[in-house]
Amino acid sequence: MPFTLATWNINSVRLRADLVGRLLREEAPDVLCLQECKSPVDKIPAEVFAALGYPHMVARGQKGYNGVAILSRLPLEDAGHRDMCGKGDARHVAARLETGVTIHNFYVPAGGDEPDRTVNEKFGHKLDFLTEMRDWFRDGRPEKSILVGDLNIAPREDDVWSHKDLLKVVSHTPIEVDHLGQVQEAGAWVDVTRADFPDGKLYSWWSYRARDWDAADRGRRLDHVWASADIAAAGHGSRILRAARGWDKPSDHVPVFATFDL
Structure with a gap:
């Protein structure tokens, strides 16, 4: 049976519970993965x-920061979590569907403003987080798995509004792109969104700082759906719900969808 999955950095699940409800009513994904829930x-x-x-939920949370949750109308079981970098942050949770598919939901650190770990501890944390992800998947290549989340990196030139202007901006710097590429290679992950849309600009995030985000359209694709190599061919139907950025009191991210025939 096919199922549709969505990933969305909601930027406070309590503040934007109505928006989550709207998405569930109007788009009806079978599974919704949320990041930056900011809630126990x-x-x-x-x-x-x-x-x-959506009676099923697996989540990890903390007060005011981070937080990841997987909501589902399909039965699922808690498949654990990894305390990345040993900081106790709620940045990863996994759940397993009855079909045996494991879903990993990640919220990678944003990395602060300065892309230099010698002066910016947050950037160092981001790189270390990605390195631990790489080593984890290198130690045990995932099977029958889907990885989603706000990975806080736009890896391709057409994942940002201007490759040239963002080369020194956190989220698109060469060292971040290289680290994310190593994570993807280590797990033999397939970028399902780009498999469906191999060419052209794609964004899932627009800054709150933009006076008119829609007209300026200075976006970045920070939110991703990957699949392990053994099931990647089952993924299709990718889409990004750009309209959600224009909802009342929105997140600065929008939902990203994919359907899997599994």
């Missing part, structure tokens, strides 16, 4: 989502 797990409004037909 017991404060996530799970009852609101259950009432909309």
Whole structure:
């Protein structure tokens, strides 16, 4: 049976519970992975989502920061999490569907403003986080797995509004792109979105700082859907819900979708 999955950095699941509800009602993905929930797990409004037909949730949370959750109308089980860099941050959670498919939901650190780890600890944390991801997948190449989330890197030239202007801007610097590429190679992950859209500009994030984000269209593709090599051919139907950036009090990210015939 095919199922549709969406990933979305919601930038506070409690503040934007209505937007999550709107997405569930209007788009009805079978599984929704959220990042930057900014909430302890017991404060996530799970009852609101259950009432909309999503009674299953696996999550990791903390007060005011980070947080990842997987909502589903399909039964799933908690498949654990990894404490990346040993910081105790809620930046990864995994769940397993009854079909045996494991879904990894990641929120990679943004990395601060200065792309130099000698002066910016946050950038060093981001690079170390990616290195640990690489080593983890290198130690055990994933099978029957999907990796999604806000990876906070736009790797390709056509994943940003201007490759030249963003080469020294955190999220598109060569060292970040190289680190993310090593993660992808280590796990033999396939970028499902780009498999469906091999050419052309694609964005999933537009800054709050833009006076008119739509007209300026200075976006970046920071949100990703990857699949392990053994199931990548089952992925299709990718799309990015750009319209969600124009919803009332939106996140600066929008949902990214893919369907899997598994």
